[in-house]
Structures are given as structure tokens and as C-alpha cells.
Amino acid sequence: MTAISNVQKTKDQLLKGVSILKETLHSEDDVPHVFVVFGASGDLAKKKIYPTLWWLYKDGLLPKQTYFVGYARSDLSVQAVRDKSTQYMKLQDDEKDKFEEFWKYNYYVKGSYTERTDFEHLNQEINTLPKGDLAHRLFYLALPPTVFKDVSSNIRLCCMGHDGLEESTGSGGWSRIIVEKPFGHDSESSDDLSQHLSKLFREDQIYRIDHYLGKEMVQNLMVLRFGNKMFSPLWNRDHVQCVVITFKEPFGTMGRGGYFDESGIIRDVMQNHLMQILSLVAMEKPASTSAEDIRDEKVKVLKCMPPLDLDNVVVGQYTGDPEGQGDAKNGYLDDPTVPKGSVTPTFATAVVFVKTERWDGVPFIMKCGKALNERKAEVRIQFKDVPGDIFGGQCKRNELVIRVQPQEAVYCKMMVKAPGMNINPEESELDLSYGARYKGVKMPDAYERLILDVFCGAQLHFVRSDELREAWRIFTPLLHKLEKEKIKPAPYKYGSRGPQESDDLARRFGFIFSGTYKWTKPQL
Ligand SMILES: NC(=O)C1=CN([C@@H]2O[C@H](COP(=O)(O)OP(=O)(O)OC[C@H]3O[C@@H](n4cnc5c(N)ncnc54)[C@H](OP(=O)(O)O)[C@@H]3O)[C@@H](O)[C@H]2O)C=CC1
Numbered sequence: 001m002t003a004i005s006n007v008q009k010t011k012d013q014l015l016k017g018v019s020i021l022k023e024t025l026h027s028e029d030d031v032p033h034v035f036v037v038f039g040a041s042g043d044l045a046k047k048k049i050y051p052t053l054w055w056l057y058k059d060g061l062l063p064k065q066t067y068f069v070g071y072a073r074s075d076l077s078v079q080a081v082r083d084k085s086t087q088y089m090k091l092q093d094d095e096k097d098k099f100e101e102f103w104k105y106n107y108y109v110k111g112s113y114t115e116r117t118d119f120e121h122l123n124q125e126i127n128t129l130p131k132g133d134l135a136h137r138l139f140y141l142a143l144p145p146t147v148f149k150d151v152s153s154n155i156r157l158c159c160m161g162h163d164g165l166e167e168s169t170g171s172g173g174w175s176r177i178i179v180e181k182p183f184g185h186d187s188e189s190s191d192d193l194s195q196h197l198s199k200l201f202r203e204d205q206i207y208r209i210d211h212y213l214g215k216e217m218v219q220n221l222m223v224l225r226f227g228n229k230m231f232s233p234l235w236n237r238d239h240v241q242c243v244v245i246t247f248k249e250p251f252g253t254m255g256r257g258g259y260f261d262e263s264g265i266i267r268d269v270m271q272n273h274l275m276q277i278l279s280l281v282a283m284e285k286p287a288s289t290s291a292e293d294i295r296d297e298k299v300k301v302l303k304c305m306p307p308l309d310l311d312n313v314v315v316g317q318y319t320g321d322p323e324g325q326g327d328a329k330n331g332y333l334d335d336p337t338v339p340k341g342s343v344t345p346t347f348a349t350a351v352v353f354v355k356t357e358r359w360d361g362v363p364f365i366m367k368c369g370k371a372l373n374e375r376k377a378e379v380r381i382q383f384k385d386v387p388g389d390i391f392g393g394q395c396k397r398n399e400l401v402i403r404v405q406p407q408e409a410v411y412c413k414m415m416v417k418a419p420g421m422n423i424n425p426e427e428s429e430l431d432l433s434y435g436a437r438y439k440g441v442k443m444p445d446a447y448e449r450l451i452l453d454v455f456c457g458a459q460l461h462f463v464r465s466d467e468l469r470e471a472w473r474i475f476t477p478l479l480h481k482l483e484k485e486k487i488k489p490a491p492y493k494y495g496s497r498g499p500q501e502s503d504d505l506a507r508r509f510g511f512i513f514s515g516t517y518k519w520t521k522p523q524l
């Protein structure tokens with residue numbers, strides 16, 4: 001009974017949240033919103049952006065009058081964009097009418113990314129929408145970085161409506177620009193891009209997406225840490241042995257190695273997603289939950305981190321598994337789009353330190369890789385051994401694990417007395433599995449939350465320019481060294497846990513894997 005009423009309460013809270021959101025968006029004014037997808041012909045657009053817009057639309061979360069304009073060089077149509085993206089939209093049988101309605105608000109404009117006249121044309125098309133000249137405008141750059149600069153300059157010159165005027169007339173809508181990673185390639189290129197954008201837009205108009213900041217369990221870190229008394233006394237160098245932040249994918253580059261080869265796993269995942277998680281784990285309590293207070297604290301963490309040292313890093317590259325199925329037979333270098341002899345890492349483990357009073361000396365071990373044994377993203381806080389052992393070395397270290405995906409969970413590995421007549425310690429857990437505790441509660445996709453945030457003007461879950469600068473400062477010397485010296489990655493087999501050198505590194509920094517913990521899935 002209690003469990004059911006709790007679930008109901010959670011649902012009620014969620015619905016309340018949604019209705020407040022709707023009020024915020026719908027009560028604004030009757031100015032329409034126009035969402036422009038640059039790169040509408042591309043992979044991100046079809047797999048993520050259009051499906052997200054549809055989910056927000058069907059759930060009634062978008063402002064009443066929202067129009068969607070796809071823009072790309074290809075000679076496409078709304079129907080063609082629809083045909084490409086429908087398979088990713090998880091359409092239900094009873095949603096067909098709404099789906100037709102959604103596409104009626106869609107438009108497609110063909111144009112280059114470089115020619116000013118094409119952007120003037122786009123602007124004219126926006127202006128011809130009902131009250132389009134006054135519209136709030138959201139520009140999503142689902143584009144390769146090579147065209148970021150041209151496109152952002154042209155948006156600023158031609159498409160910003162009233163928000164682009166030198167003096168606000170007070171009567172028109174705002175404009176916001178959403179930029180996808182990569183935000184540069186290293187410190188220099190990132191600074192260059194930041195400077196370019198800052199000449200065109202105010203910081204409150206720029207939304208740099210790191211989609212990990214839209215994930216339920218990443219957002220949960222703030223509440224877990226600062227909404228519970230029990231964790232705060234333990235959250236420091238006196239009690240924590242090490243923090244392991246992991247990202248694993250069970251598939252390789254799947255024929256898109258050419259694109260991946262320009263970045264490698266450190267730029268693709270570690271410098272952004274894992275560093276964002278790290279700063280949320282390590283930051284001090286912010287003065288409030290405002291975007292600026294929280295981002296100020298995250299930046300402070302980064303400022304206290306020295307650049308990465310190659311001695312504390314292992315890089316790897318997957319090889320094919322002749323006994324594997326399908327794609328697993330192929331190693332990274334077998335991908336015809338990957339340059340011959342490439343030394344780009346598809347796996348990396350790096351140990352970093354946060355030189356604050358709270359964390360000095362505690363290793364933060366970040367680990368990420370493709371073509372591994374499972375899909376998993378998690379934060380694992382391993383606590384120190386219990387001092388003054390009276391159980392003959394039987395007690396294993398406590399671990400608090402926040403599993404970001406799949407199957408969101410927070411669990412604490414702990415020792416209990418084995419049930420029965422004896423007093424023997426046994427490994428067990430306090431287990432908060434979201435699937436069981438929040439049965440039936442819809443968990444929004446990261447992009448849904450983040451795109452909605454842009455409509456609402458909420459920048460908390462977006463990367464600020466100083467966070468970006470600091471993250472690149474930490475990674476650039478290592479990346480340059482790896483590239484200049486062509487450091488050979490350690491090979492690991494597709495479907496394995498990564499190279500042995502990674503486990504050796506984690507052990508060197510005090511992480512202990514006992515291999516004795518067995519989880520029994522609760523039967524409800
Ligand atoms: N609520 C829930 O859903 C719960 C689920 N579980 C599940 O139980 C299972 C076991 O739990 P878990 O916390 O992972 O405990 P384990 O003790 O089995 O694993 C702990 C860590 O050790 C690493 N590891 C595995 N093998 C080695 C090795 N040979 N050398 C060094 N490190 C190694 C793993 O990292 P790596 O990523 O590198 O492999 C993992 O991070 C998991 O599948 C977990 O999801 C447990 C509790 C609650």
C-alpha cells in the first residue's frame with residue numbers, strides 16, 4: 001500500500017512539474033517559437049533532434065505555436081526528413097493523428113552554410129510564418145565543426161529577428177543558439193570558437209549541449225549529495241579511497257571510424273561527459289540551485305585540477321575477435337574509413353586529482369571505451385577499509401554506485417551479518433533500482449530535457465565557456481603529446497573489458513576489485 005501510494009505521489013509530483021512548465025511556456029505571450037535545425041539531413045537530426053521535437057510536441061510540452069524549420073544543403077523536403085526520422089520516433093498506434101499534425105508545423109529550406117543570401121532566404125521563410133517576424137528563434141547546429149563559424153556568423157547577420165537588432169525594440173522575440181560538441185579540438189581551437197561566438201552572441205544566448213547533463217542520474221547527483229545528511233560527512237579524502245567514473249559501449253565505430261578517428265575517445269567522451277560528471281561529484285555545495293551558482297562551483301573544481309600526466313593514463317584500441325559475431329570480428333583498423341596504422345585511442349583510462357582541501361590525494365579514475373563487454377555508465381565511490389578490523393580481513397570496502405545507464409540505480413555495497421546462527425560478515429547492498437521503485441514513471445530522454453530547457457531559457461544543464469576552457473586546459477597537453485609522439489595504444493579484444501594495463505593502473509591508484517560480490521536481483 002505504502003509503495004503504491006509513494007509511486008502515485010511521485011507521479012503527481014512529476015505531473016505538477018509538467019503543468020508548471022506548461023504554464024511558464026504557454027503564459028509567455030502569443031509570440032510563436034521557431035526551431036531551426038541546421039543539418040536537418042544528417043544523422044543527429046534524424047536520430048535525436050526530430051524524434052525529441054516530436055516527443056515534446058506530443059506530450060504538449062512545447063509552446064502553443066511552435067514551427068520547425070529544417071535547413072541543409074541537400075535537396076530534401078519535409079516528407080524526406082520525415083521518412084528518415086520516423087523509425088527513431090517510437091510512434092504508437094494511437095498517435096497517428098497527432099503525428100500528422102506535428103508534420104504540418106514543419107518546413108524545409110535548402111541552402112548552403114556559407115552564402116549570406118541563403119540565410120537571408122531562410123529569414124524570409126521564417127518571416128512568412130504567422131507572426132514569424134516577431135518569433136522567438138532557436139537555432140540548433142546539428143553540424144560538423146568545420147561549418148560552425150560560417151553558420152553562426154550568418155545566423156547573426158541574417159536570422160536573429162528582433163534579438164539581432166542593436167537596440168531592442170521591446171516588441172519581438174529572443175534568439176538562442178544551441179551548439180553540439182565538439183567545442184573545438186584543443187585549448188587553442190576551443191578558445192578561437194568561443195571568441196568567435198562571444199563576438200556574435202551574449203553568453204545567455206549560447207547553449208552548449210553536453211547531453212550527459214540531461215540524464216536523470218547525472219541530474220540526480222545534486223540531490224543525492226546536497227539533499228541527504230548521511231553522505232556529506234563521508235564525501236571527502238578522509239573516507240573516500242577513490243572515485244571511478246566509467247563509460248562503456250559494447251559496439252565499435254560501425255563504419256563511421258573516419259569521423260571518430262579525428263577525435264578519439266578522450267575528446268569524444270572523457271573531456272566532456274566524464275569531466276562534467278566529475279565536477280558534479282567533486283564540487284562544493286553551491287549557494288543556491290541557480291545556473292550560475294552551480295556552474296561557478298563546477299568551474300572551481302576544474303581550476304583545482306592539474307593537467308593530465310601521461311604516466312597516469314592508459315590508452316587502448318580494439319582489435320577484432322575472430323570468434324565474435326558480426327561487427328565484433330572487425331578491429332578498429334579493419335574499418336575502411338579509418339586511416340591505415342591509426343593510433344587513435346578507442347579506450348582510455350586516466351587518473352586525475354582535484355587539489356582541494358576536500359579531495360587532495362584522492363584519485364579520480366575516469367575510464368571510457370568502445371567495443372567493450374557491456375553498455376554502462378556509472379560513478380563508483382570506493383570507500384577506505386574499515387580501520388581496526390575485528391573480522392579477520394573478511395570485510396570488503398563499501399562502494400556507493402550511481403548507475404547512470406542502463407537501468408538507473410543507486411546502490412551501496414555494504415557488509416551485513418550473514419543471516420543465520422553465526423556472526424559472519426557477508427557482502428550485500430542497499431539497492432535503489434529505479435525500475436522497481438518508480439515503476440511506470442516515464443524517464444525523459446536527455447535531449448528532451450535539454451531542448452525544453454532551451455525553450456525555457458534555463459542554462460543550468462549547459463556548459464559555460466569558462467568550464468570549457470578549463471576542461472581543455474586539463475586535456476590539451478596530453479592530447480598533443482599522444483599525437484606528436486604517436487603513442488601506440490594497447491590492443492584489447494572487441495567485447496573484452498579493455499586492456500589489462502587499465503586494471504593495473506586503477507590498482508596502482510588504490511582501487512580494489514575483490515571479485516567476490518554477487519548481486520541477487522530482487523524478486524518483487
Ligand atoms: N540496483 C541494481 O540494479 C544493482 C545491480 N547490481 C549489479 O550487480 C553486478 C555487480 O555489481 P558491481 O557493483 O559491478 O560489483 P563488482 O564488484 O562485480 O564490480 C566492481 C567493479 O569492478 C570492476 N571489475 C570487474 N572485473 C574486474 C577485474 N577483473 N579487475 C578489476 N576490476 C574489475 C568493474 O568495472 P568494469 O566496468 O571495468 O568492468 C566494476 O566497476 C553489476 O552488474 C551491477 O549492475 C548490483 C547492485 C544493485
Ligand SMILES: O=C1O[C@H](COP(=O)(O)O)[C@@H](O)[C@H](O)[C@H]1O
Pocket residue numbers: 211249268269377
Ligand atoms: O557523445 C557521445 O555519446 C554517445 C553515447 O551516448 P549515450 O547517451 O548513448 O550514452 C557515444 O556513442 C558517442 O560516441 C559520443 O560522441
